Structure formats: C-alpha cells, structure tokens
Amino acid sequence: xxxxxxxxxxxxxxxxxxxxxxxxxxxxxxxxxxxxxxxxxxxxxxxxxxxxxxxxxxxxxxxxxxxxxxxxxxxxxxxxxxxxxxxxxxxxxxxxxxxxxxxxxxxxxxxxxxxxxxxxxxxxxxxxxxxxxxxxxxxxxxxxxxxxxxxxxxxxxxxxxxxxxxxxxxxxxxxxxxxxxxxxxxxxxxxxxxxxxxxxxxxxxxxxxxxxxxxxxxxxxxxxxxxxxxxxxxxxxxxxxxxxxxxxxxxxxxxxxxxxxxxxxxxxxxxxxxxxxxxxxxxxxxxxxxxxxxxxxxxxxxxxxxxxxxxxxxxxxxxxxxxxxxxxxxxxxxxxxxxxxxxxxxxxxxxxxxxxxxxxxxxxxxxxxxxxxxxxxxxxxxxxxxxxxxxxxxxxxxxxxxxxxxxxxxxxxxxxxxxxxxxxxxxxxx
Ligand code: LLP
Numbered sequence: 001x002x003x004x005x006x007x008x009x010x011x012x013x014x015x016x017x018x019x020x021x022x023x024x025x026x027x028x029x030x031x032x033x034x035x036x037x038x039x040x041x042x043x044x045x046x047x048x049x050x051x052x053x054x055x056x057x058x059x060x061x062x063x064x065x066x067x068x069x070x071x072x073x074x075x076x077x078x079x080x081x082x083x084x085x086x087x088x089x090x091x092x093x094x095x096x097x098x099x100x101x102x103x104x105x106x107x108x109x110x111x112x113x114x115x116x117x118x119x120x121x122x123x124x125x126x127x128x129x130x131x132x133x134x135x136x137x138x139x140x141x142x143x144x145x146x147x148x149x150x151x152x153x154x155x156x157x158x159x160x161x162x163x164x165x166x167x168x169x170x171x172x173x174x175x176x177x178x179x180x181x182x183x184x185x186x187x188x189x190x191x192x193x194x195x196x197x198x199x200x201x202x203x204x205x206x207x208x209x210x211x212x213x214x215x216x217x218x219x220x221x222x223x224x225x226x227x228x229x230x231x232x233x234x235x236x237x238x239x240x241x242x243x244x245x246x247x248x249x250x251x252x253x254x255x256x257x258x259x260x261x262x263x264x265x266x267x268x269x270x271x272x273x274x275x276x277x278x279x280x281x282x283x284x285x286x287x288x289x290x291x292x293x294x295x296x297x298x299x300x301x302x303x304x305x306x307x308x309x310x311x312x313x314x315x316x317x318x319x320x321x322x323x324x325x326x327x328x329x330x331x332x333x334x335x336x337x338x339x340x341x342x343x344x345x346x347x348x349x350x351x352x353x354x355x356x357x358x359x360x361x362x363x364x365x366x367x368x369x370x371x372x373x374x375x376x377x378x379x380x381x382x383x384x385x386x387x388x389x390x391x392x393x394x395x396x397x398x399x400x401x402x403x404x405x406x407x408x409x410x411x412x413x414x415x416x417x418x419x420x421x422x423x424x425x426x427x428x429x430x
Pocket of ligand 1: 273274
C-alpha cells in the first residue's frame with residue numbers, strides 16, 4: 001500500500017490528503033493511484049521479461065476508461081470477455097491487436113466485431129464455440145487466430161466462486177477434449193491455432209498451482225505442435241493474489257521463478273491476464289459515517305458506502321482492511337493486524353444504508369470510536385469494486401478519481417438520480 005500512506009495520522013493517496021479528496025469529490029468515492037497501477041504493470045513486465053511477455057490487463061477487474069488509457073499508454077494489452085469490454089478498450093486508446101477475447105458465451109455478433117477489430121487471440125472455451133468462430137471467420141473471408149482454453153485440473157485453493165481450473169468448472173476444456181478439438185481444428189479453414197490458454201482461478205497466493213499448470217502447458221504445446229499447429233503464444237491467465245489482510249501474497253517474482261524455467265524451453269511468448277494484481281491495491285473506497293448505533297451488544301457504524309458499492313464482503317466473505325482517514329492519537333496509524341484486538345478499539349460492524357442484513361463491509365472489526373461525519377478508508381478496493389457496483393435501492397454509483405502526485409482527476413462522475421431513472425422514462429410516456 002505504498003501509495004496510500006499516513007502522514008501525521010492523516011491518510012494520503014500519493015501527495016494528496018484523502019480528506020481533501022472526499023470534500024472535493026464527495027463520498028462514497030473510489031480513489032486510484034497512478035503510481036500504484038503503473039508500478040504493478042512494470043513489475044509484471046520485469047518479472048517475466050525472459051518470456052517476452054505481453055501483459056493483457058484483465059478489464060473485468062476495473063474497466064474505468066481512465067485506467068484503460070493509462071494501461072495502454074504503458075504498453076499493456078487487454079483481456080476482454082465481452083463486446084462491451086472490447087469497446088471500452090478501443091475507446092480508451094487500447095489496441096485490439098494486443099487484446100485477447102475470453103468468455104464461455106461469445107455471440108456471433110461479438111465474434112464478428114472482434115474479428116473486424118483484429119484481436120490477437122480468441123480464447124476458445126468449447127467445441128461449439130470453435131464451430132461458431134470458424135463459420136463467422138469464413139463468412140468474413142479471414143482466419144481467426146485462436147487459443148484453446150484448457151483446464152489443467154489444478155486446484156488453485158482459493159474461494160470456490162473464483163476457482164476456474166478444475167475439471168468440473170464451466171470454463172475451458174479438459175485436456176483430452178482439447179486434444180480432440182485441436183485435431184479437428186486442423187481441417188477448419190476459418191481457424192489458425194496460434195496459442196494455448198489457461199486460467200486457473202483468482203486470488204491465488206501459492207506458486208505451486210502455477211508450477212503445475214505451467215508444466216501441463218509446456219507438455220501440451222509440444223503435443224499441439226506435433227499435430228502441426230504453430231503455437232507462438234502461451235497464455236497463463238491471471239490470478240496472482242494480493243494482500244487483503246496483509247502478508248498473505250507472494251511477490252510477482254516468486255511466480256515468475258517457478259514459471260519461467262518451465263515455459264522458456266517452449267520458445268513461446270508469454271501472454272498473461274492479471275487484473276487484481278494490478279488494480280487491487282491501487283484503489284481504496286472512501287466513505288463517510290452517517291450514524292453510529294448499538295443493538296444488544298453489537299456496535300454498528302453506518303456509513304455511506306454499501307454492498308451496492310462494494311459487494312465482495314457480502315458475496316465472497318471478502319476481507320478489506322478498514323481504518324479511519326484521520327487516526328486518533330494513541331492508536332497505531334497502520335496496525336500490524338486488522339483482525340486481532342487493537343487497544344483503543346471495539347469490535348464494530350461497518351454497514352451501509354441498504355436494506356439487507358448482508359449489507360456490510362466488515363463484521364466485528366476493531367475500530368476506534370467514530371462520529372457522524374468521520375471518514376473511513378476501505379483498502380484493496382481497486383479490483384472487483386466499482387465494476388461490480390449496482391444501483392440497488394436506487395443508489396447512484398460512486399464517483400471515481402485517479403490521483404497522480406498532487407493532481408486528482410475525476411474519471412467517472414457520480415451518477416445522478418436522472419441517470420438512474422432515464423432509461424425507464426418510456427414507461428411514463430402516454
Ligand atoms: N483471465 C480470466 C479468463 C479470468 O476469468 C479472470 C478473472 C482473469 C483473467 C483475471 O483474474 P485476476 O488476475 O484478477 O485474478 N469478482 C471476484 C473475482 C472474479 C475473477 C473472475 N475472472 C472477486 O472479487 O474476487
């Protein structure tokens with residue numbers, strides 16, 4: 001969290017006090033650090049340099065146009081899973097030629113548009129999809145560049161909702177099926193198989209699943225080449241875990257250490273699809289306390305960020321560190337653990353205004369006494385935060401800003417109530 005740090009007990013993003021940002025742009029507010037985003041991209045490019053990597057930033061993690069533009073400016077490619085995400089990429093100045101297109105349900109229209117845009121690779125998830133891409137490509141008079149998404153049947157030991165590389169997952173094909181499909185591809189005129197794709201899951205904090213998946217990839221690449229396919233790309237997906245609690249993640253270099261020696265002999269260029277590891281710790285969510293209350297023994301802090309702004313705690317029991325923007329005297333500015341008891345704090349439920357018991361950002365979390373108007377920071381909220389936000393309870397979605405040094409730029413204005421009801425106004429027409 002280098003780029004979010006405390007000075008004199010006040011939280012800063014780069015050179016700007018979070019309190020000033022909240023006042024200027026309102027709350028709830030997503031705040032992203034340019035230095036953190038670019039720093040992580042460079043770290044990945046460097047760690048895997050030996051494999052001439054193409055980092056395809058996974059748009060689903062945070063698809064804000066400001067972030068996509070920044071990534072494109074620093075040489076990133078993109079991993080997209082819909083025509084909508086590809087539209088964002090090209091609008092923000094990203095190159096389709098550096099973009100890979102995944103997803104189990106690509107429509108003919110999306111396939112055609114992606115072909116016309118000139119994507120680098122379609123990550124193909126089923127035999128039926130091979131037929132669809134082949135047909136669209138032949139109708140367009142081109143050959144579609146494809147990579148089969150293979151399920152290496154490796155357990156990434158992460159939350160079951162974000163585990164994808166097991167045999168029983170809806171993604172990709174198991175190895176036997178993939179080999180049979182690869183055999184068929186040889187006679188499909190609309191397809192050119194130039195890559196192999198794997199993605200085993202998300203928030204993976206151990207290097208071992210990557211070591212096993214890489215070994216399987218290297219072996220498969222040999223088999224595909226024996227069939228006559230000119231495999232130039234090995235795409236190992238995303239999934240590198242980050243620190244949510246503190247200390248659980250591995251440095252990116254540790255993943256490279258187990259993957260590079262196995263993949264290097266293939267001679268392939270490495271493509272990768274990191275989302276969380278770039279954006280996760282490059283963003284925080286700022287909120288303001290509306291009320292505090294007690295019910296039985298429970299102490300509640302009701303603040304203006306809710307499950308509609310950040311659904312990870314409700315959906316995956318996701319843990320986010322939460323701490324005051326201005327830390328009272330006598331408390332650590334950055335506790336070693338945010339779970340163990342901290343002197344001067346009491347366990348509190350940090351909840352939002354949404355009418356659901358599942359509307360919490362944290363439960364029984366040590367927090368010092370706070371008052372109406374105080375600001376809280378929810379850390380590690382840069383990935384799968386705003387992208388999963390909704391308008392539930394007719395709550396306008398938060399504003400997003402991108403900080404660079406002492407400059408803060410609005411990259412998404414706060415929604416208005418008219419933004420929300422606009423598409424429904426047809427209902428009231430005579
Ligand atoms: N590539 C593919 C094919 C994926 O399915 C994903 C994520 C990624 C790359 C990027 O993975 P990352 O590097 O960000 O781990 N909403 C959940 C995470 C869902 C991940 C979906 N796929 C969460 O909030 O934890």
